[in-house]
Amino acid sequence: MSTSGAAGWRRLDPRIVVATAVWCALLGVVALAVLWWRDAPWWLYAAVPPAALGLPAYEGVRWHRTTYRLTSERVELRTGVAVRSHRSVPRQRIRSVDVSANPVHRLLGIRTVRIGTGHHVGSGQDAVLTLDALAVRDSDALGERLLRGRGAGEDGGGRVTLARIRWGWLRFAPLSVVPLLLGLSAVGGLHNLLDLLGAEPDTVLVPRLISWLTGSADLLTVVPLVVLAVLATGVVGALGLYVEMWWDFRLTREPNGTLRAARGLVVTRSVSLEEERLRGVEIAEPLLLRRGGGACTYAVATGAGTVEEETRGHDSSALLPPAPLAEAHRVAAAVLGEDRDPTESVRLLPHTRHALRRMLRLVLLTGLGLGGVLVLLGALLTPVLVHAGWLAALVVWAVGTPFAVDAHRNLGHGVTGRYLVTRHGTLKRRTIALRRDGVIGWNITQWAWHRRSGLSRLTVTTAGGRGAYHVKDVLLPEGLRFADEAVPGMLEPFLVRTPVVPEPRTARGLGPRPHAEGAP
Template identity: 35%
Template sequence: MSDLSGMGHLHEAGDGRREAHDEHKADDGHQVGDGREVGDTDGTGGPAARSADAPWKRLSPRMLFVHPVQELGKTAPALIVALVAGSGSGHRHIYALGAGVLTVVLALLRWYTTTYRVSPELVELRKGLLRRQISSVPLDRVRAVDLTAHVAHRVLGLTRLTVGTGHAAESEEDELKLDALTRDEAVLLREQLLGAAEAADAPAEPARSPESARAAVGSSDPIGPIGSVAPADPPLARMRPGWLRFSPFSYSGFVVLVVLVCVLMEAGLDVRHLGPVDSVVSGLGGGHGPGPVIEAVLAVLVLGTLLNVSQSVMKHWNFTLHRRRGGNLETTHGLLTTRAITLEERRVHGVEIGASLPVRLLGGAHCFAIATGVRGPQHNAMLVPPGPRDEVVRAAGAVLRAPDALTGPLVPHGAAALRRRYVRTLWPCALAVLVLGALWWDGDVPLLAWLASALLLPAGALLARDRYRSLGHTLSGRYLVIGHGEGAGARRRVALAREGIIGWNVRRSLFQRRAGVLTLTATTAAGRKGYAMQDIGAEEAVRLAEEAVAGLMAPFLVGGTGEAAEAAEVAGAGEAAATGESKESGEGSPRARPAEPVAER
């Protein structure tokens, strides 16, 4: 397992000896290989000694009903092998019984060998039988405590608690998970961990006591099955059933259909010989007319839509966005599997609002957080699912504490950007028309198909115009706002905190140099790691970069910030980058590293 920015890991061999898996630096206060925390030089009176006073606790015994089911899923291949081996010798029942008993024993051992404890300094998890593993997280490094309850957990009144440190975990094994506690225990422990972290960041505000947290848990709990402390403020966003009208416009349901077809074909079932599919193939060949083809297309659309709506209901049902008392953001959602996810607000460096063309036509959008410490650019970072655009923008403005950041007009990128949109969109359309015209001349396609292809030209022109209208940038308070279009009518608008910008990247292709424009990318440690302003003029790029983060690009310009033409010449050589020092906490302003003289290029 890898280091999780504050999570220490120890492994203990079967003879009781401990081996350090990750040895942390002394100035971080992390646990080291001998079991003592750095700073406890004498082994008494330090944080490690106070941690040793805390008792070890076991997970809820109700997990004895859940672990066997989980172990059956993990050992399914072995059980199948046992059944196949037993069928040949006539001892199938004996093999199946032995495999079932082994699964139950493994589940019992998993519960018996897993303990945890919470001290004033650390939260620790100890598990394993032959290979003991101890994971620890300092309380002042706790940045998120997420609650998850699957169907089996909800039936038994259990909740899985996951502790995050704000560092991007590479896998689920890099997270400290308590699977599982009772609902009340998970809620109280969550309040204790987050309260300790908030107290470390703001000593003037005392952490909430367990008694006050326990009093806050009641039947009015908005999370329902998980059970969480009700925030004092009204929700920033709450999903309503009417939002489901935006869910059919996703490709995930159709991907499931394709995967299902592939699975059936791998199982030896040739779907091409099924009745409906055979009718479609015959219709395409002109055997039965266009009727079966139309019916098949409608059937695929209906099935894909139903799958998309079902997935949205299962994942986003009762989606709620809150700002907790300590300032952290919290989302709760799910129908069968419910989740409560906490996102530390100081790690949120902006928001991203996007919408595909069908969702845009219905007046919808969705919102993601641009945050550090998430696995992937969008993992655990959704702030608002697809919903009405006005409500999504309002919620995003509330998250930014800047209601007007995403509603103001953008600075357009000029005539050169518009020409490039028309050229890049229309030349494939014109090529398609020419190819179909040549095929019609040879008699391979009917005249109607060639004439219909001419509609691609006005459609491409409308698409190019739409992409240009979505293109632009502006500075709104402490945020850099970037807009651009992508794909077939999709739009994105990003509000990125200026203090979160750690560098600039300038790129110019051959055609961009001829048009006098460039692509300016604001690099950051959060989200997609870089947000580009496409086809912006050289002078405007320099002005914007200096106004957004003063002094970051200046060392990379020839003759100072005022000579934009010189900056364009530097960028025209291929690529120019200005990189500052990244600070995850967002404190301080980035500083540019010294640049080599341009004359030496």
């Protein structure tokens, strides 16, 4: 780590310029090979060296103009070539430190450090300060300084291992939509590669392949075989992706009071979360993974990623790979410091049949709407669409009804000890345990289609603005009782309690006292 000599400002590691040059050289070799294969004109060859040399030169200028410093109160970063920027993050707002390294970074001994705050800046972007790149020693020292003094570990303050990867969990890798997506991506990637190499797949290879397949076997045999081949390719890719992502996974409790999850084969990654910012856990069970007895475990913490971010690659809150449900509960309990995982020990109150009727009504209207549009288009254009309309409606009803029933079965909420628990979802069932003292507010929503059935949606608000934790499709009085039980007194200024006047009873308590006709 080199210094710039002014008030503690430091420069990033200069090896980032070498890393950029290596990537540019690799891309340049690939580009030259493709141009040679396609017999491209000379002027395309001439464009490759300037591009391969220009990017490292730009990176050198950016490195020279980038400095950062760490004070007792803030982390600051100054960077930019054409447009200069000066970013500053208060240290008390730092929630996580994410350290990653791609293969070239690992070869050169540098890492990228991302400092997360859990707050948002303009356009909804996270206030993340990225230092690309630091030496391994400097990145470790920076992470220690940023998260130092937050608590003490167990066993006299030493490091405690909470979980490690077990390769028997590899069986959970194919239990998602990832194999299908990877299989289709492999087909599309092969098509684009052949087109790039000038093999003309659309006009030559694909027609010949279809002609050979239909000529050598029956179409009813060929189509399932092709589908199985795509799925098999996707399963192999999913297994490889699982190995790459979770290689040498370790979840540890560090002496400085942080949880550290380290993993990765080709691209290594280490994420540290402050335990004092931990607000709960989330057990996520995608449909196929749930059927296979597995689950994913995430931290609910200010500044950590949510489950929705996991689908976009922001998995800083993952506490465990896809693993058996019992292991997910064990790790969740260990992280929270409880004897049992609250999501397992709680008795969830099921939701009423009003929610089921609303979901079934939504399925019915969706089928009618889709079928009606197709029938209308068929009446105007071609009778084929009329038949497609009623078939589409039947498919929506046949597929949607089981999902609606399952979604209603998965609804529930409850309170156990220090935690409130909520569950919802069918394609991905989410069971979330939140510390009751971490709740700072409730949002109670009723849409027009909710009011008719008396349902509502409660949204738990937590510190940091990252809370999107819902109690869905609950009767409004029941939801208010749950919120008041979970955090007593918070809703008191907004509640109007109607006193219950008992009706007059007969001597036997069988109902209102009867009056004789004409009696006052």
